[in-house]
Amino acid sequence: MLQVLINGLARGSVYALVALGYTMVYGILGMINFAHGEVFMLGMFAAVFGIGLCTTLWGTSLVLNLAVALVLSVAFAAAWGWANERIAYRRLRGANMLAPLSSAIGLSIVLQNFVMLAVTKSKIDFPHFYGDVFTRTSWTVAGARITLLQVAMLGTTALLCAGLWFLIQRTRVGIALRATSQDMRAAGLMGIKVDRAISGTFVLGSGLAAVAGMMVGMYQGVIAFDSGYAVGLKAFTAAVLGGIGNVPGAVLGGFLIGILEDLTGATVGSDWKQTSTFVILILVLVLRPRGILGERVADKV
């Protein structure tokens, strides 16, 4: 039981980081950034390519290469997030809701198939030299095994969430973000650069997704072009569960979904994980559409 909880929390930390991207974009633009799961996947591949680059440039070095790959993958995913908004969404801002959503879906398909065609159709191993150290080092706590990687994932997520909270609540950038999400027009009139705030949201969300991507790569040991699809759907469910548009809610929802998923895997069978997520999504929408922490908002159509 404790083991399930630990595994679920580790998995949930990934969903939490990805869900943050969904919820922040929803909060500011009121749209579901369907391509966010693919940015997560791009971050995953960028991490492996980053390790490859380091190895080719100066050889194998555990800590240095991982750190450089992390920085590279965050930068790469952030650039993609920025470009996605710039190319596919900005022109459609304020248009009928259907337009940006269709564009986002198209983008998601393009990105997924691009990686499939350009890199590979099959799964790639995350280089195990870099993952092994983290997955083999483990402690036993009350009969449950907890690996260094799980500790690192939880720690990183906690750190990033704290940083994000500080950024949003305590800095000028955060004020701009919050003002833009409250009222884009008024924020613009107050001298806030709305375009920059929106781009910033995409960059932030994509960076977080890239960190999550690298964590999943190490955790599961394999990456594939369609990894972003399932994770994206679950992270979106997490964002809805916590109350979409609500930042702490996304984190809470992410952990809950992670635990529920491992619980389903342990009790019902791992073949039914996807169905359990969907059942949760429907239940939340029926029983409490605003989510656990979401505030009541009027349905603006």
Place this chain on the structure above:
Amino acid sequence: MKKPSVLAPLLAVVAPVLLVLVLTAPFLWWTLDVDYIGGTVGLAFSPAHAGMFFQGLGPALVLGALVLGGSVLMRRKGVKLPSLPVPLRHRLNHRLRAFKDRPWALPALMPVLWLPALFLGPKGLSQGTFAALYIILATGLNITVGMAGILVLGYSAFLGIGAYTFAILQQWLPLPWFAALPLGFAISAALGWLVALPSLRLRGDYFALVSLGFAEALREILRNGGEITGGDKGISISLAHRIVGIGPFSSQQVAYMAAIALALLSVAAIERLYRSRLGRAWVAIREDEIAAGAMGIPVVRMKLLAFALSAGLAGMAGVLFSGFTVFVDPSVCTFEESVLVLAMVILGGLGSIPGAVVGALLLYLVPTWLRDWFPALQDYRLLIFGMILVATMLVNPQGLLGSRRHRLELEEGKA
């Protein structure tokens, strides 16, 4: 205000292209050099790898550019299609209007469209059958996405429900395929109603994700269904229940004629609905849900009805599909299929019935024909559909044959 520079439009095109080229470069120009034993990985610069990608993408890009370029040209003022001599045009217009005002006259076209069945080969018949099936799917999805303005991402789930309804029931009941058509419609529509009931009350974009989740969950259920659904292996339709030849017609000819008949009937029925109180209610909801509600339209019920109808049509298509392919497995309800049909609706023009038909024909037939010349195109199919979705929304949101009213609405609020 700065004066708009001459370079601005050029920059608007060149800058994103450059951006995409830079951002895609790492995955294109370098390949991974995996050292399995050491567990590390290196990078190798490989222009040949990028060359292969572009070689495959080339014909696909040309296809996409043609479709989009054509649609933009048709929209631009001043560029008109080569015009026919005036008297001929008048008569043609007159004829077309006769169909436009009397959609129930459409089924009269049936014998004309049945004619090719006599001289098409097996390949042509199968393509014709699938084209008709896609027309049913595209016009069906068009009700929800185009008319009522609700995005659906898991439409193929209902194709799967129809196909599996038939496949499962025919194991126990003496159920010929034509008797299963209304059954597939009813069960699929009922399930669509149930799925939509909790989620359609909310904002429309939630529903997009719910429908996607439903399709994913359904596929999982089908795969894990054991005896009942046949798991990954699927179910084959028994000899007595699949589409068989009648009289002088082969089974393929019968399938083709049935598909054409169903497609024509669906199009005619939907065209009728579109002009009825129901259709006007859907359009009103699409344009302003709150205002429509204030005018006394039962918004939730109308949306449910639209979705159930869409789902029912897909279910019917599913029965025909499994009767024709004589076999179903969980791959009928993939995300790929949903996206393909969505791309047909959006490319053709949201809310436009002729648009859905044209979109279905274009996106099914053209790739199928081109596949003979460019086998690689098959792999690039989805990439192109995704590009078409994005580009249509950015460049030409009303699609090929979109209604003018809908165009105004799509552009409203854009500065």
